[in-house]
Amino acid sequence: MNIKAVGIILSVSLCSSAPIMAADLSLGLMGGTNSSPYKGVDSKGFVMPLISADSQYLYLHTTQGGIHLYRPNQQFQINLFAEYSGTEFKPHDSDNHQMRLLDHRKPSVYSGLGITFNTGAGRMQASVMYDVFSHSNGWISKIGYAYPIQQGALTLIPSLSVQYNSKHQNQYYYGISSGEATRSGLSSYQADGGLFPTIGLTARYHITQNWIAQLNGQYTFYNNDITDSPMVDSDYALSASAGIMYHF
Known part of the structure; x- marks a missing residue:
């Protein structure tokens, strides 16, 4: 996880300090682990x-910060946002000698529009975003659904989302150019755009009125546009984390 990039989003989101400092605010710390689909990468x-701040005009949720363009009530909002994505391939992280001869795929920051709709039947979200650093010149769209289940101090939030990566997005992170193929001995690969789903579960427990413990788990299923790449040796990715935060 690139803490510098998270700091950039934090700085941008806090540029109008008065509105955000009046926000509903929680601060904490989180640690976890992410698996990698890349061959030879542990x-x-x-x-x-962990940061959660929300005001009338601005918001910040750890890796995403933005502006509320339209929020007539707590149930519906349209946001302009910037989001850090930690997808990255560092050749020296792989223990496969061919993979170590490929180019670095860098993480990036994406900017776009998002819609959130909260109802008694759960929370629905949709977004579309573009790589503002132009590493991939690609774009991503997501739709998601989550349903909070509260039992006393414990809240469970199962979720399901589907993400679409554009052709340029997949090509940058999973394609292999002819030059890389010649250098590494891996077959060249031209990736197409495609869909892949993620299921998740978040558990939050109020230790006290202000202290909250949180557990997160996600399982992502990769489609053939990604798994057919010679760079990839897994058709899924797992993520797990635990954290604690204080609600002011």
Whole structure:
């Protein structure tokens, strides 16, 4: 997890300090592990701040910050946002000698529009975003659904989302150019755009009125546009994390 990039989003979102400082605010710390679909790359641990701040005009949720363009009530909102994506391939992280001869695929920040609709039947979200650093020149769209289940101090939030990566997005992170193929001995690969789903579960427990413990787990299923790449040796990715935060 790139803490520097998270800091960039934090700085941008806090540029109008008065509105955000009046927000509903929670701060904490989270640690966890992410598996990698890349050949020869082991799971990686991370530690990062947990931040949740929401005001009339601005918001910040750890890796995503933005502006409420339209929010007539707590049930519906349209946001302009910037979001950090930690998808990355570092050649030296792989223990496969051919993979170590490929180019670095960098993480990036994406900007776009998002819609959130909260009802008694759950929370629905949709977004579309573009790579503002132009590493991939690609774009991503997502739709998701989550249903909070509260039992006393414990809240369980199962979720399901589907993400679409554009052709350029998949090509940057999973394609292999002819030059890389010649250098590494891996077959060249031209990726197409495609859909893949993620299921998740979040558990939040109020230790006290202000202290909250949180557990998160996600399982992502990759489609053939990704798994057919010679760079990839897994058709899924797992993510798990635990954290604690204080609600002011």
